Amino acid sequence: xxxxxxxxxxxxxxxxxxxxxxxxxxxxxxxxxxxxxxxxxxxxxxxxxxxxxxxxxxxxxxxxxxxxxxxxxxxxxxxxxxxxxxxxxxxxxxxxxxxxxxxxxxxxxxxxxxxxxxxxxxxxxxxxxxxxxxxxxxxxxxxxxxxxxxxxxxxxxxxxxxxxxxxxxxxxxxxxxxxxxxxxxxxxxxxxxxxxxxxxxxxxxxxxxxxxxxxxxxxxxxxxxxxxxxxxxxxxxxxxxxxxxxxxxxxxxxxxxxxxxxxxxxxxxxxxxxxxxxxxxxxxxxxxxxxxxxxxxxxxxxxxxxxxxxxxxxxxxxxxxxxxxxxxxxxxxxxxxxxxxx
Numbered sequence: 001x002x003x004x005x006x007x008x009x010x011x012x013x014x015x016x017x018x019x020x021x022x023x024x025x026x027x028x029x030x031x032x033x034x035x036x037x038x039x040x041x042x043x044x045x046x047x048x049x050x051x052x053x054x055x056x057x058x059x060x061x062x063x064x065x066x067x068x069x070x071x072x073x074x075x076x077x078x079x080x081x082x083x084x085x086x087x088x089x090x091x092x093x094x095x096x097x098x099x100x101x102x103x104x105x106x107x108x109x110x111x112x113x114x115x116x117x118x119x120x121x122x123x124x125x126x127x128x129x130x131x132x133x134x135x136x137x138x139x140x141x142x143x144x145x146x147x148x149x150x151x152x153x154x155x156x157x158x159x160x161x162x163x164x165x166x167x168x169x170x171x172x173x174x175x176x177x178x179x180x181x182x183x184x185x186x187x188x189x190x191x192x193x194x195x196x197x198x199x200x201x202x203x204x205x206x207x208x209x210x211x212x213x214x215x216x217x218x219x220x221x222x223x224x225x226x227x228x229x230x231x232x233x234x235x236x237x238x239x240x241x242x243x244x245x246x247x248x249x250x251x252x253x254x255x256x257x258x259x260x261x262x263x264x265x266x267x268x269x270x271x272x273x274x275x276x277x278x279x280x281x282x283x284x285x286x287x288x289x290x291x292x293x294x295x296x297x298x299x300x301x302x303x304x305x306x307x308x309x310x311x312x313x314x315x316x317x318x319x320x321x322x323x324x325x326x327x328x329x330x331x332x333x334x335x336x337x338x339x340x341x342x
Contacts, residue, residue: 024090025089025093026078028088030087031085045297047297048073051247055191060223062240064242068294069245070244078225108189109191109192110184110186110189119180120176126163127147129179130182150186156182156216157182177209189222194225196228197209197213198210240330245306246305247297251332264333269288272288304318304334312341322334322335
């Protein structure tokens, strides 16, 4: 982003600056799914296990990690598409508790899904897909106003008015994702969860869609939770970046800080895999290869979830989960052995 907001220092693992109430705040969010393991037996799969963060108005928080670490579940639980197992979610300082609170939150929060092919109803025209949130929340007085709003939203995302009567299967992947973004914008949201919105698109189209997210944020003052596994994309669009591993948050910092000075061993390995366009720098950089495979969240290791792949793991790591603590201004890490790792 050309004119990113000034990076902010947090007072604790979940708080934005004391002078400003975060737009969205999450404290100790947990999402467990009961999995049948045998006859009349079940076991909790801890998809998200005690995640905390905040997003202020006009800010983008990037959320990264390996597939299966719980990134998408965080986004869906945040919007109450899944009922949270535990934890607290606040919107504009107000705790979301009742169904009325959830309904009010959903009028100002939306989601852009990962797959533009399966997230759009093939039986509905573009006009009806984009207009569905308007219908659900009764955001127009006349049919003429509805049509006018739909055409305005299509113009926002670079679609022509003649596309309104066509069906989703008639469009390319990039155009379908633009339809999904227009649908998310229909309720005039303050906050959008972007669940890997460009991962299914060609690289050339990815840049167009990312730039469009930037422009919409500048124009409409949007806040994003931007979930992705492409670290270059996340760096481009995010103010701050949070790193997840096996349902836990292991590091959170300013975007530039986490790229130039990652502290957690897992974050270091992730950042070492980011391609560098300069051949000399690329040759000088040493790739950190992690041993073993990511454990199943159904049988997660005790203590620190990363200890089975960490070269610095000790008995303390197996005994207890490290505290997610601030080690410098706005830089939070969960690791017992930061001195060894750095």
